[in-house]
Amino acid sequence: xxxxYQTPRYLVIGTGKKITLECSQTMGHDKMYWYQQxxxxxxxxxxYSYGVNSTEKGDLSSESTVSRIxxxxxxxxxxxxxxxxxxxxxxxxxxxxxxxxxxxxxGTRLTVV
Amino acid sequence: xxxxxxxxxxxxxxxxxxxxxxxxxxxxxYPSLFWYVQYPGEGLQLLLKATKADDKGSNKGFEATxxxxxxxxxxxxxxxxxxxxxxxxxxxxxxxxxxxxxxGTRLTVKP
Numbered sequence: 001x002x003x004x005y006q007t008p009r010y011l012v013i014g015t016g017k018k019i020t021l022e023c024s025q026t027m028g029h030d031k032m033y034w035y036q037q038x039x040x041x042x043x044x045x046x047x048y049s050y051g052v053n054s055t056e057k058g059d060l061s062s063e064s065t066v067s068r069i070x071x072x073x074x075x076x077x078x079x080x081x082x083x084x085x086x087x088x089x090x091x092x093x094x095x096x097x098x099x100x101x102x103x104x105x106x107g108t109r110l111t112v113v
Numbered sequence: 114x115x116x117x118x119x120x121x122x123x124x125x126x127x128x129x130x131x132x133x134x135x136x137x138x139x140x141x142x143y144p145s146l147f148w149y150v151q152y153p154g155e156g157l158q159l160l161l162k163a164t165k166a167d168d169k170g171s172n173k174g175f176e177a178t179x180x181x182x183x184x185x186x187x188x189x190x191x192x193x194x195x196x197x198x199x200x201x202x203x204x205x206x207x208x209x210x211x212x213x214x215x216x217g218t219r220l221t222v223k224p
Contacts, residue, residue, distance in 0.1 A: 006156075031211070041151075041200050041217035048211065090156055094212070099145040099164040102212045104156035 003027055006091050006105035013081055013112055021076045021108045023091035029103075030096050032074040036060060037088040037107070049074055050096075081112040115140040115207040119215035126222050132190040134218050136177075136203035139184065144205040146170075146179050146186040147212070151200040160188075160201070193222045 004025040013019055023032070034047040035058075045058030049068040063085070064078050074093075078085055088109050092102040120135040138146065145164045149157040161170030166181035175190045186203060203215040 033212075041219065043202070043214045043217075092157075092212075094210075096210075098210060099162075099206065100210060101145075101147055101159050101162060102157075104149075104158070106156045107154075109154075 004091065004093055004103050004105045006089075006108050008108060009106060010109045011111070013110070015080075015082055015112055017081050019078050019081055019110070021089055021091075021110070023074045023076070023105055024072050025074075025093040025103070026072060027093060027095070027103065028071065029093035030071065031094040031102075032068065033092040033094075033102065034058070034064075034066060034074070034076050035090040035092065036062065037090055043090065047076065081110075083112045086110060086112050115144065115205060115213050117203050117205055117213055117215040119201075119203045120218050121216070122218040122220065124218060124220045126193055126220070128195055128222055128224050129192045130222075132188070132193045132197075132220070134188040134201055134203075134220070136186045136188065136215060137184050138186065138203075138205050140205055140207065142208055143181075144207060146177070147204040147206075148175070148177055148186070148188050149202040149204060149214075151202065151217070153199075157202060193220070195222045195224055198222045 007022045030051045035043045044060035046062040047066040091105040094102045147162045148160040150160045161172040163170040163179035169178045200217045
């Protein structure tokens with residue numbers, strides 16, 4: 001079983017609030033990812049990191065930001081939440097190298113009202 | 114760039130029916146190929162993988178064969194169960210060894 005955890009699982013928050021979605025993994029993986037999953041199920045990569053102090057934007061533009069100060073921790077922050085940010089957010093990690101699969105957390109379901 | 118195209122759903126089957134979910138890919142080089150499954154309210158779990166041409170990945174009665182000549186990795190199961198109801202994602206690892214996912218196929222199995 002993969003050791004990657006996301007908190008909270010569910011969050012309902014008002015417009016304009018600042019929020020941080022937490023993601024931690026205990027597998028020592030260098031690579032970490034954030035995906036946004038729309039109701040149609042498709043996954044959109046919004047941020048990724050190849051190691052400490054490395055962060056990059058993904059394919060889908062996002063108003064969120066990320067940081068990678070420690071290998072095991074990859075939090076995602078929204079400075080001012082809006083209803084358009086309502087979505088499922090999935091965190092994943094993978095080790096470096098060829099043929100390696102990604103391990104996923106259980107996701108955070110965010111609703112901005 | 115590298116990409117994955119998978120069969121659109123939703124797919125609805127009766128219990129014990131045969132399942133095929135088609136997946137084709139476009140990639141430079143020789144990617145590894147994966148099938149993930151997502152149960153309601155959960156994250157994605159690796160179902161099976163294949164790392165080179167003609168490899169067959171298998172798990173829990175599901176199988177998929179890496180076909181380089183047709184750039185395909187179709188998922189099959191001989192007899193589906195209600196508990197197989199989920200969303201299935203085909204994926205590849207691109208030239209950076211990052212994952213690229215298909216759009217997902219929702220499977221519903223009725224008793």
